[in-house]
Amino acid sequence: MEKWVYTFGDGKAEGSAGDRDLLGGKGANLAEMCALGLPVPPGFTITSQVCSWYYENGRSYPASLEKDVEAALGHIAAVTGRKLGDNARPLLVSVRSGSRASMPGMMDTVLNLGLNDETVEAIARESGDARFAYDSYRRFIQMYSDVVMGLDHSVFEEILEDTKANLGHDVDTALTADDWKGVIALYKEKIEEELEAPFPQDPQQQLWGAIGAVFSSWMNARAVTYRRLHNMPESWGTAVNVQAMVFGNMGDRSATGVAFTRNPSTGEKKLYGEFLVNAQGEDVVAGIRTPQNITEEARLAAGSDRPSLEKIMPEAFAEFCAVSDRLEKHYRDMQDLEFTIENGKLWMLQTRSGKRTAKAALKIAVEMAEEGLISREEAVLRIEPGSLDQLLHPTIDPRAQREVIGTGLPASPGAATGEIVFSSEDAEQLKSEGRKAILVRIETSPEDIHGMHAAEAILTTRGGMTSHAAVVARGMGKPCVSGAGSLRVDYRNETLLAMGVTLKKGDIITIDGGIGQVLKGAVPMLQPELSGDFGKIMEWADGARRMKVRANAETPNDARTARSFGAEGIGLCRTEHMFFDGERIIAMREMILAENEKGRRTALDKLLPMQRADFVELFEIMNGLPVTIRLLDPPLHEFLPKTDEEIAEVAAVMNVGVEKLRERTDALHEFNPMLGHRGCRLAISYPEIAEMQARAIFEAAVEAAKSTGAPVVPEIMVPLVGLRAELDFVKARIDAVAAEVMREAGLTIDYLVGTMIELPRAAVRANSIAEAAEFFSFGTNDLTQTTFGISRDDASSFLTTYQAKGIIAQDPFVSIDVDGVGELVRLAAEKGRATRPDIKLGICGEHGGDPASIHFCEEVGLDYVSCSPFRVPIARLAAAQASAKPAG
Template sequence: MAKTKYVYFFGNGDAEGDESMRSILGGKGANLAQMAKKPLSLPVPPGFTISIDVCQEYYKLGRKYPAGLDKEVAEYLAKLEKSFGKKLGDESDPLLVSVRSGAAESMPGMMDTVLNLGLNDKSVIGLATKTNNERFAWDAYRRFIQMFGNVAMGVDHDKFEEIIDEVKAVRGIKEDTDLSVDELKTIVSKYKEMYKKEKGEEFPQNPQEQMWDAISAVFGSWMNPRAITYRKLNNIDENVIKGTAVTVMAMVFGNMGETSGTGVGFSRDPSTGENHFMAEYLINAQGEDVVAGIRTPMDISALEKQQPKIFKEISTIRDRLEKHYHDMQDMEFTVQEGKLFMLQCRSGKRTGPAAVKMAVDMVAEKMITKEEALLRVKPDQLDQLLHPQFDTKALKAAKPLAEALNASPGAGCGQIVFTAEEAVEWDKEGKKVILVRKETSPDDIAGMYVAQGILTSTGGRTSHAAVVARGMGTPCVCGCAAVVFNAKDKVTIGGKEFKKGDFISIDGSTGRVFGDVIPVTPAAVSGDLETYLSWADEVREKSVRTTPSGKKVNGFEVKANAEQNEAPQAFRFGAAGIGLCRTEHMFFEEPKLTSFQKMIISETTEERKKNLKEILPLQEKDFYGIIKTMEGRDVTIRLLDPPLNEFIQAETPELAAALAKKLGVSIELINKKYAELNEHNPMLGHRGCRLAITYPEIYETQVEAIARATAKVEKEGLKHDVRIMIPNVTTFAELKQIREQAEAVIAKVNEELGTKLKFQIGSMIEFPRAAATADKIAEYADFFSFGTNDLTQTTFGFSRDDYSKFIDSYLDQKILLQDPFKTLDEDGVGVMIALAEEKGRSVKSDLHLGICGEHGGDPASIELCYKLGLNYVSCSPFRVPAARLAGAQAVIKAKK
């Protein structure tokens, strides 16, 4: 049996892996290997990567390593030492290494890193002598103790910071770079004293032990809270992305003086997508200083003046990497005494607007195809392009308190909070917050996710705060020196003091900060987004697939769930039609509500019809508005769905008295009707088509209003395509009876107005019985629309109103892998849809099928709907652009 290979080498112009091995080496390891070997052959320090397989074994074995790994690592460490000409732990010329994480999917800052590993009390002296740079050696040792002590041994980061701040305060200095050799030695001594007090033992001096402790810490960080949170927030499937690799690489040093430095760059602007090199650089520093935002770096353009040769070299590498990977690259590099080294490259995180612009530009540059471009943007990223922006007039009138680095675009307005925990807590209370920090750390991920915006006093456009904010689409302003923290819960911004809870606004597009609430205006689909989505529409329109039941289906549309006031927005966002117009929403508006309430409390059919007659012209006006707005696109109008008790608010004596007064009836009548209408389980009660069976005049009035509105639109010479949908159908007999009643009303209107109106009449499929008898229902239906909210409830037996009490436990324990009310359950609900598709189309091969539940805007659910042969999905207007893209991606993935 062949020995399992766990470790892979890279360096000196060759490597055992390449970019195709992300699932084994992780993104970092795979890309380092690719950069090291031909055709790129870039200057990469040598090292080795311990595979993701080890991470899986590590957790399976109870945080222990598989047999033979220790020998394999020792073999590859010896190879690294030979390649670099130094030995780990050598007292006169020590090899120092970094130990870094790298999953197959980029998770910036979420897992751990240790730098300068291999230093101890003896080798630090050898390093100082060998480099003839005592300050560099002691600064490296100080950094190592702090990072290793925190990451590998669990000592609180703040305890190290307190010591260094105390030493700086004695001499009144602000920057770490101003510390003298003696001060660095003092800090190292104090660090070790504090470490012994915290851990009850001396700081580890054996470099081999240090290395294994660091490797274990990196593997352990796969399951740290921030990494778990990041995977949840970014829908990273742990069944696909199964762990992290660990890369051990020879250290090169950016903190060896004025000809050394470190930088992070993006081959295109990750905020805007503009095709220019956006990079930042720190002289005499290590990479963590840039990423952590501890110091605010300078723009890469400054390097062109200081070290033109290095600037030219890194600019050339930027172009080569982008051409090789056909994508925007995020790269880390270090300059050691005038020599450039590449430490990392990966496809860079970017905002939604930047992702769209890059995709469109790269197609124009013939770097990628349209289909490749359509797979480059996550559907949820499009939401960022549709977020409201600050009102132009209000923005011109507002006076900024400060201006700093525009790290992530967008308008953010909210109340100031100073910790991630406060942000989460206030968000739960429904408050909108701006997270204000000196700098953010990976542990702040949950607070950053819920914040309307992020403002930091230090750090640049490549800091942790900026990178994570861009990935989330959260507005961010970084490196704002005008932000001064006075005391707990107080901050001064541009000379004005603010306390926790005060409102500020930030503009992530310009970097400006305001001390006021600035109004916002809605966005529109235009420019690059319009071009991009037109490609998506083209792919969906031309799509052809065969359903599981063997039927051929052409095209895949995206419609909107909308009423009259939302229809224009749906139209602007590119909806092909209205897949669900909820008529009950219209009844909640006055004066219709009063007339409808009078109808509900009516004691006789005649009285009910009289009150419905008052509603008829009002409903007709609503329907006319939406049909006209959609300019010939189809409009599917669902007849009344909810139970009548939702319209009678009489839970308390005060509410009953107010309603009685409003309707001009006795309190006794209100209480009587409320008692009659009250149900133990209204979701499965007297609602939808059941109302039409007991009170046919309700649906008859609605159908008449639809017919008259359509006739009016037709008379004006305008196009129309109106469809009528019946909810809550469980048996063909319900639909048959209601269809006959509706057709009789339509015939009556045609006779009166001299029109020849025809309407498609379809059924919602919301219950397992409806799916199981879809062949019988199809005999009386022109189309099916799956109400997946109720279909999920009735298939699972979960109440959507109550399932929150247990769903988190189900997800945490992996009893369910997805929340079934957010993403369609393929194994249960999906089977019901497939059954209805097969049975329905066995009767009518051209039966039109779609969904109109909340799932219609979920990318994974859209992919399933395409696979099952549905003709369309319908979602809220603001999800339409994302659904247009998700639908196209489903088509492209199905081809592959």
């Protein structure tokens, strides 16, 4: 029979950390901690397989699950001496989600389950604290009604605020047990009024309601969005963890907190966290009350006058430090811990690998390798390649004038400027318009996930370093300032009051997440310097990878940037990008609109020295590294004059009438130019274009070789080849020009001629094309377009719908379609090598900077990947990881 439920507690567990896929991260780690003998409240985990069953069978459960859960409740009762629903010693439990990968706050949780009108009295008698008992009951009603019954929590918050106002209190802790009884009565009345059903008193009904709610939350909007953003499959499902409650809200000797074994923002090897006395765990992460520092050192550094955990509960603190150290050594990674202290006794509620900034990840990986905790190879594998983007974002120029309008906690480093928005919807709207938004909220919640992703940075007036905003922003690599309590947000009027200044929606502010400042207006930014821990990881990665990493670059600035990030050459120089400035665009239009070859050559003579100078500079910057130059590729319509002013300007240069020139422009119009007269088709129709470009390349190679002393071996790429005869025709022109230049220069130039594989026909005929081509560069942007028959410029209008409906897992223009486009790449590589064993193979589409696609390239055995300059570090790291851990 299938095993649906796994128990843990009292130093024993049926699962372990290795069962993450089955038990989820939370359940697997609870089992592991229990087996290590750590203080873990007993409980059980319903496997993620039940989640799959639940959705595959009309939201029902396997027949034996109810019996299995009953037996597991018996296990908790045997350990605790408590029973669910018992009127003398009632068992209260928490019901939490647990996917195999952390999804902080995305799914639902229910605490204090098992309380009803009778068990609350038993808890009051047993604890000797009626106030605690009835406060816990009202929390349960509020949470359960929201999560399970669908009654929004704001309904209850209004009742609570009205009650406090009527009693003259401004904090929850001032309410007495009788006050809480009154609140509970009002809650129940509201539930009956809104839902036409009473709040359930049967603990078994409560339990199954909560289990169903957790499974249902796997498909809620915020969880679906989070999975899409982090490429997590829907098929994983979530486990459900049911665990005996322990209480951090039983008075001044109780507390709850969240901590990291190292600083998640900087990576510093110091215990880092926050706690609240007399509170439940949700109070800490929600930022409802301002938390306190765990360590005395952190308290002093923050200038806080509120005591640390180290000071007020030294014994529990010492035990927690020992547990933290043990867990980090056991898991060999920085841990994110949740704990509760109940009447002085420490209980561990969760451990998991902590989310961290890229800067912290590098420091932690390097230091753990140097401590001997992990190997250098493991250190390289520990860094998420995409996270390096965080290091490439601007920071505020230290010389800039700062008009500080508010300060808060430096929750996630980096800096960003943008327009103030107060809702996630507005953040998304601005992003769709190409504008930058700063999401300003009192506090964020999981419902804000889409807005946080769209925004450049996040600012909250509530919450600590472990609040929802802080944790999610760090995971996304977004700058964040949290807990900026001096600021006032007015959602209704869409204003932000800051130090006497009222800012409106649309006003510009800058967030400095590194030091927790909010600045008025835009300020100058600087690009970061990549050294130290970054340099060590990159050095270790370069030693581990097989594939080379080049950059797509055609400007001197791009080339220098690429070199500074460790590029080993240029894999794609798009020559058309060199024709759009100043005199060049006029000469280009003159060439295109000429009526004969003589006219075209006259215009090309103007362009030749410009192209040559461009190539000389690129060759000199690359100083002997390979440079792949693609001949003119785009359809000519992209260069044509569009306005009356532009047409008149070209007509004057060509000394022809405006109307005649307009007729010529209209004649060159194409209905589907991306599949029209472009690529090698231009070089065949107008060989003089390819000849000019080839001459510019070879003359530049001669000049750069003399100036640098490093031999230049240009790689000339002929685009959009589908027929071997096309490549033969263009290559013959290139070879003829090469011979001319060598004769003129009196020296030999080594060079390669190859093609870009971007058409399915080229892939299936690669064996024939390789007879002429000395290298293949896979242009996977166009290969994806031509394979799918999808325009990447228009695909966003429906591909998001495809993803939402499960038709595709991810956008094929972002990560390579391994089964289709990838199969063509694999086929072309095999056929090319069969004809020419030493053929050089690379990829230059956007996929060249995507880690998952790079893994595929390693599997196929390509020689290099080429990507945008700022993605070179990502590609270097991903290539190393692919060498160590091949795809599949």
